[in-house]
Each structure stands twice: as structure tokens, then as C-alpha cells.
Amino acid sequence: TGRCVVAVDGPSGSGKSTVSRRLAAGLGARYLDTGAMYRAITWAVLRSGVDPADAESVAKVAGEVDLRIGTDPAGYGVTVDGHGVDADIRGPEVTGAVSAVAAVPAVRALLVGRQRDMITTAGRIVVEGRDIGSVVAPDADLKVYLTASEAARAARRSAEDAVDVAATAADLARRDRLDSTRKADPLQQSTDAVVLDTTALGIDEVVTRLRELLTERG
Ligand code: C5P
Numbered sequence: 001t002g003r004c005v006v007a008v009d010g011p012s013g014s015g016k017s018t019v020s021r022r023l024a025a026g027l028g029a030r031y032l033d034t035g036a037m038y039r040a041i042t043w044a045v046l047r048s049g050v051d052p053a054d055a056e057s058v059a060k061v062a063g064e065v066d067l068r069i070g071t072d073p074a075g076y077g078v079t080v081d082g083h084g085v086d087a088d089i090r091g092p093e094v095t096g097a098v099s100a101v102a103a104v105p106a107v108r109a110l111l112v113g114r115q116r117d118m119i120t121t122a123g124r125i126v127v128e129g130r131d132i133g134s135v136v137a138p139d140a141d142l143k144v145y146l147t148a149s150e151a152a153r154a155a156r157r158s159a160e161d162a163v164d165v166a167a168t169a170a171d172l173a174r175r176d177r178l179d180s181t182r183k184a185d186p187l188q189q190s191t192d193a194v195v196l197d198t199t200a201l202g203i204d205e206v207v208t209r210l211r212e213l214l215t216e217r218g
Contacts, residue, residue, distance in 0.1 A: 007132035010146035013153025024073035031073035034129035039089035059106035099178035
């Protein structure tokens with residue numbers, strides 16, 4: 001089994017995580033959640049009392065922490081300086097600050113480097129994020145861009161997080177705007193990405209379609 005890199009990008013609530021994990025499990029490949037890495041750095045920033053808008057201090061924290069993340073699609077752990085942060089990085093404090101931290105160029109350079117190393121080591125891996133096809137793995141074997149209507153994305157996220165749909169919609173719109181307009185590696189659709197609108201598609205249909213695409217490409 002040779003090298004195979006699948007890049008899955010798209011906004012929050014587009015179904016990226018579920019699709020990427022299932023695709024990786026079915027392929028017997030590794031899985032890398034790059035959003036969890038930005039969230040873990042954000043957790044460290046908040047814990048150290050640094051203002052997420054203070055780019056210089058944020059970069060310093062990012063350079064000093066020991067961030068570890070697994071790549072098993074059936075379940076991976078994230079630790080920061082030995083603290084298990086899997087639950088905390090999904091909380092509202094981290095979600096509210098992560099886009100500011102992810103906009104800091106030094107943070108991106110650091111994490112993109114780590115992500116490339118992990119991809120090289122894994123060989124066969126599904127990687128999800130915002131800039132995977134455009135920056136992290138521009139030579140990926142398959143690039144996918146998942147979208148869904150704002151209403152569908154808000155409904156999915158609010159069901160996952162058990163919070164109000166209106167508040168979720170507002171938070172998604174805010175993060176999308178920040179993630180798409182930042183200068184460093186913004187969320188963007190690679191021209192060579194396969195675009196799939198998941199509004200009306202079930203997870204299994206999306207995964208099946210991606211497996212077909214991989215088979216077609218040999
Ligand atoms: O995918 P998830 O919602 O966990 O990502 C959290 C945040 O991390 C995004 O809103 C974005 O600001 C940042 N991110 C990024 N680049 C990636 C993955 C995530 O900037 N490759």
C-alpha cells in the first residue's frame with residue numbers, strides 16, 4: 001500500500017469531520033484533524049492568560065507548548081503539555097477564540113510544518129481543515145471541498161453541541177468570515193478540488209462518492 005493523501009476542506013458544519021473519519025476508517029488510512037491542532041494551541045493561549053488578539057504573545061505560546069495529536073480515525077487524543085484537552089477544545093471559550101489564533105502567521109507556519117511531517121510519516125491519510133488542498137498538501141491525490149447551506153450547517157452543529165440554532169448560525173457566520181478573509185492561508189476552494197454540496201446528501205452517500213473518485217483516479 002503506497003502513499004495516498006486525501007485533502008478535505010470546507011467551512012464548519014459542512015460534514016468534514018464525519019466524512020473524513022469514515023473515509024479514513026474504510027480505507028485503512030490515518031486521519032488528521034488539523035482544526036483540533038488550532039484549537040489545542042488556542043486552549044494553551046487562553047490557559048496562559050494571553051489575549052488571543054496579541055499575535056506576538058500567541059506566537060510565543062504556540063512555540064513553547066508540547067502539542068500531541070493521534071491519527072487513529074476510530075479515536076484520537078489531543079494533549080497539551082500532558083493535559084488531555086479533547087473535551088475542552090470543543091467548548092465555547094476555545095471556539096470563540098480559535099479563528100483569531102489561527103490567523104497568526106507564525107502559528108500557521110508552525111502547524112503546517114507539523115502537519116506536513118505527519119502526512120509524510122503516515123503515507124496513507126485523510127486530512128481535514130481549511131487550507132489542506134491549497135497549502136498543506138497541494139500535491140494531494142484527491143482534494144475535496146465540502147459545502148452545505150448555512151441552515152444545514154447551523155442545524156448540524158447545533159445538534160452536535162446541544163446549543164440554540166440561531167446562536168450557532170451567528171457563530172458559524174462569524175468564523176467563516178474570519179477564516180475566509182484572513183491574510184495567512186484563508187479558507188478557499190482549490191481550483192482542482194472536487195466540490196460536493198452535502199446539504200441534501202447523507203454521510204454515506206458522500207463517503208461512497210469519494211471512494212468512487214479515488215478508484216477512478218487509481
Ligand atoms: O474544523 P474546526 O471547526 O475544528 O476548526 C476550528 C478553527 O481552526 C477554524 O474555524 C479555523 O479558524 C481554524 N483552522 C484553520 N486551518 C485549518 C483547520 C482549522 O485555520 N487547516
